[in-house]
Amino acid sequence: MMQMSALKSLVLISTWIVTDAFNILCLLPYPGKSHHMVFEPLLEELVHRGHSLTVVSFFPTSKPHPRRRDVNLQGLAPLNVEMIDLKDADFSFYGLERYFEHVPIATRLAKSNLELCKRLLDSNIFEEFIKAKGNYHLILVEHFTSDCMLGIVHNYGLPSVGLMSCALLPWSFSRVGAPDNPSFVPGMTLPLTDKMTFVQRIENTFFLYFYLIWYEVAIRWEEQKILEAKIGRKLPPLEEIGKNASVVLVNTHHSWNGIRVLPPSVVEIGGIHLHKKSIQKLPPELENWVTNAKNGFILFSLGSLIRASSMTKKHFDVILSVFAKLPQRVIWKWEAEISNLPDNVRVLKWLPQHDLLHHNNCVVFITHGGMLSLTEAVSAGVPVLVVPILGDQFGNAEHARHAGLAHVLRLRDLNEKSFHHALQVVLSPGLRSRAKQLRAIWQDRQHSPMDTAIFHIERTARYNGLDMSSDARWLNRFQLALIDLLVFVVALLGGVVFVIFKICIKCHRKIKQS
Known part of the structure; x- marks a missing residue:
């Protein structure tokens, strides 16, 4: 009897697995390696759980699988690896760098987005997606600084x-009907948190509307033209297509990325790239070097996008001078050869960052403040010195500081005194203790980031789409702020006052005549 019951259970489970196996199209055409590092573990897990994937990206898998087909975009655009020159980030803007240092990058980004959109759509590789070929249940699409792929999403219906x-971009909030009130929602490119002064709220409001208008005019309108010319018909506004997404999976966690008021359609999956990521043994020589560091070691890396060796000689000399005076050892990601290094400093062209952060002797992490690097620091419980360079790194750095994980030092403010002071702050027992506590809070979740992401993807496919965003997304800003209602009330009251005034005058005249 028990055997029969077990057999029935096995049949039921097998049926569930078969019926819930979906065919998924994944449109991930951004040439940034760090972005794909977030998505790749999710793609692998979807295949592992029985789903079939067609992945369109610049980073095909190194682990081929019968249920995964990779459409390789390499060659259509350069990969964003070690492409940022630090000399470009060290500029003067008439003393207003604090406000405008991120604007030149934004304008270059708009141009590169349009060029990439056109190259993708003009390539033979994309012909099948323009013609909506393939029998899919669901589309996974990256939401970033381009809406080019939303035209393909609409093609398939x-x-x-x-x-x-x-984190959520300035134009992401309106797509899901989440509040983006600049009085308490900081812009991701600004060094602000939820608590802002009056002056900071002015700055935050200005840049919110600057980026909303910039994105609409410089990117979305132009991509709309490119898509319609290629597809050969009129499309709904890309903004409206974006509002139809069932779920948006965001690589953040409120423990250090800040608290947001979000509808059910926005799901935080911060740390998903660390799914099943084990701590690997270091190469013997490196393991021996860090283990024998009596006072611990400092890990210094500016990530995959920034070329550390492009920094100015002034900054290089300052950093090396301070390192030479430290009792700790330093491992520095550096792409070129350096001679006459202090005995306590080693440089490597590439670092096993995750493994080094989890080493017992790692006492501080110096980073540019990329989302992945800071997430790995949180997961390892290591205090951080952040030197933000571009994009969301300014916002990430400030949130990490606010959470008690980090100290922030701008590149333009880096000198021997400020750098030495910053290191003493992050080496303090208090910050190290807070980093350990934050790690525990970050890890303590009802479900893992991966299980959360898979659940929402499968659920969306199972019900052929879900409506979990607020209907506020269909209202314009005048309606959201009740300005239309205010105008109506003022007009109505004005009309009533006018009528009463006219009646009073008329009555007054009658009284005078009598």
């Missing part, structure tokens, strides 16, 4: 799930 490797 399928439910979609958005993937974000960073």
